[in-house]
Amino acid sequence: MAFIKEFGSWLPDRVVSSEEAGSWVGSDARWVINVSGIEERRFACEDDTVADLAARAAADCLNRAGVNPASLGMVMVASGSAERTFPGPACMTAKKVGAEGVPAVDLPMASAGSLFGLSLASRLTEQLGPILVIGAEKMSRIVAREPKERGVAVLFGDGAGACLVAPDSGQAEIVDSVLGTDGSFSEDLTLENGAPIKMNGRSVILQASRKIPAAIRAVLGKYGIAPPDVLSFLMHQANQNLIDKVADTLGVPSARFFSNIRKYGNTSSASMLIAACEWSRCQGFQPGAPVVFAAFGAGFNWGALLARGV
Amino acid sequence: MDRRSKLIEIIKAVTRKDDVPAPDESLFDSGLLDSFALPDLVSALEKEFSIQIPDSDLNPRKFDSIERIEEYLISRN
Numbered sequence: 475m476a477f478i479k480e481f482g483s484w485l486p487d488r489v490v491s492s493e494e495a496g497s498w499v500g501s502d503a504r505w506v507i508n509v510s511g512i513e514e515r516r517f518a519c520e521d522d523t524v525a526d527l528a529a530r531a532a533a534d535c536l537n538r539a540g541v542n543p544a545s546l547g548m549v550m551v552a553s554g555s556a557e558r559t560f561p562g563p564a565c566m567t568a569k570k571v572g573a574e575g576v577p578a579v580d581l582p583m584a585s586a587g588s589l590f591g592l593s594l595a596s597r598l599t600e601q602l603g604p605i606l607v608i609g610a611e612k613m614s615r616i617v618a619r620e621p622k623e624r625g626v627a628v629l630f631g632d633g634a635g636a637c638l639v640a641p642d643s644g645q646a647e648i649v650d651s652v653l654g655t656d657g658s659f660s661e662d663l664t665l666e667n668g669a670p671i672k673m674n675g676r677s678v679i680l681q682a683s684r685k686i687p688a689a690i691r692a693v694l695g696k697y698g699i700a701p702p703d704v705l706s707f708l709m710h711q712a713n714q715n716l717i718d719k720v721a722d723t724l725g726v727p728s729a730r731f732f733s734n735i736r737k738y739g740n741t742s743s744a745s746m747l748i749a750a751c752e753w754s755r756c757q758g759f760q761p762g763a764p765v766v767f768a769a770f771g772a773g774f775n776w777g778a779l780l781a782r783g784v
Numbered sequence: 785m786d787r788r789s790k791l792i793e794i795i796k797a798v799t800r801k802d803d804v805p806a807p808d809e810s811l812f813d814s815g816l817l818d819s820f821a822l823p824d825l826v827s828a829l830e831k832e833f834s835i836q837i838p839d840s841d842l843n844p845r846k847f848d849s850i851e852r853i854e855e856y857l858i859s860r861n
Binding site: 656658674675676677678679680681683684685715716719 | 820823843
């Protein structure tokens, strides 16, 4: 069995308004908010690395859980904005958090990375012990690259989220997950070395608006659960309009989809776990109630994970 | 109602505008359609023409104008 033991998160102090972000691309805050629902995002200090952000979220998670980092069976770090190709941020994250010697794995997948990490961790934790899954992104480094594209540069923010998956007990049991990948659309969302993000937004939205609801229905359908019976949906915070569209497709109120994109923007692989961490503080799991995690990102990679409160 | 008339009605319903685009006019460039209305257009096409459009066919360019949508629908027959 696999359980969600605790969440953690870390966000930078510096708030970047949509007025400021819009000015980079000749737009105003109203336009940014209209196309994305994002009012502000956080940017980390110039000296901060992805591993720094990841380690802070990891420490928050481990402190809340009261777990010694040395007892971890594995550390997974999902990030699409790492400073270099190798070594990725996982090894330094493990070192910074006090988990030297613990195997640390990078998931360089961007937005769907944390969901894939949770799914993998749920399948490995019985053999390896507690697994710390982290999503961490320093997107401010990426969006600063020229030329800034109007529909891309304003969307992203920095931050990190973490989730401790354990084999014995926790707040919720991870019941099952479905994952998918289709490389046919790999050129529609790319980040080449040193270049800005290239995104075919129409293709991303079109595919995401179909694949996310399909993945959610697939994982719920295996257990005879209808979408309206889900307590909360914790989805990758890509765009409020996309979140609303997925909710509409599933026939559930948008309010059932926890959203903090207004405050933090799209933090790629970190967003779902940052959202889950905030959600757990203000709402949280209820005994027996299903909760669904879902994400979609570059690749394309997508999936949904079903958890049930203990 | 012929195929084109049905298409125009679908576009009007999805865009919530009464504008009738020229057959070769880009629905995106004209401002009639945005990224978030495109999935609605695809769903409406599936319903109206009783087809299931596979995800592998979901290239936005295939749905960029009335002519292109017609070409796609013909290819499905």
